[in-house]
Amino acid sequence: MEFSQEKAVSGILEKSLSTSMNHTYFLEYAAKLALRNVEEGKGGPFGAVIVKNGEILAEGANSVTRLADPTAHAEVMAIRAACEVLGTFQLTGLTLYSSCEPCPMCLGAIYWARPEALYFAAGKEDASAVGFDDSFIYDEIAVGLDKRTLPTTQIHVPSELHAFERWQRTQQKEAY
Numbered sequence: 001m002e003f004s005q006e007k008a009v010s011g012i013l014e015k016s017l018s019t020s021m022n023h024t025y026f027l028e029y030a031a032k033l034a035l036r037n038v039e040e041g042k043g044g045p046f047g048a049v050i051v052k053n054g055e056i057l058a059e060g061a062n063s064v065t066r067l068a069d070p071t072a073h074a075e076v077m078a079i080r081a082a083c084e085v086l087g088t089f090q091l092t093g094l095t096l097y098s099s100c101e102p103c104p105m106c107l108g109a110i111y112w113a114r115p116e117a118l119y120f121a122a123g124k125e126d127a128s129a130v131g132f133d134d135s136f137i138y139d140e141i142a143v144g145l146d147k148r149t150l151p152t153t154q155i156h157v158p159s160e161l162h163a164f165e166r167w168q169r170t171q172q173k174e175a176y
């Protein structure tokens with residue numbers, strides 16, 4: 001009885017140890033993607049991987065300059081690649097590993113993709129120290145429209161709710 005309890009406890013410890021080793025492995029993998037991206041001149045120093053059942057399903061590296069796409073951050077690239085492989089727009093049950101703390105855009109994309117969990121290595125302060133400062137976006141979100149650096153104005157128009165009303169009446173729609 002005692003023996004089996006000990007065995008059960010050591011099993012739990014082994015499982016949590018191997019899980020945390022997996023986290024390190026995938027974060028190291030993402031960090032190496034980021035480094036390779038810089039070394040090969042393909043973009044910014046960011047990488048991300050999406051893991052399903054302990055295996056890498058998709059990966060992404062920052063491709064903003066290469067693709068002339070300001071949304072081509074590593075996490076977004078990884079989400080796009082994973083969704084293409086899966087043929088769906090949800091990452092249910094999957095885990096996203098990023099070499100760095102996601103910016104507000106990527107964080108939003110990650111929430112929309114609905115993975116099971118997010119892990120990141122470097123902090124946003126580390127990114128800021130080498131010129132990738134996204135703190136101003138967090139600041140922008142927190143202040144009112146009239147205080148934002150991007151002039152932002154709401155103007156009501158007659159048709160503004162028509163698409164919403166049509167959406168509500170539509171029977172066959174794919175909810176997300």
Ligand SMILES: [Zn+2]
Nearest residue numbers: 073103105106
């Ligand atoms: Zn981002």
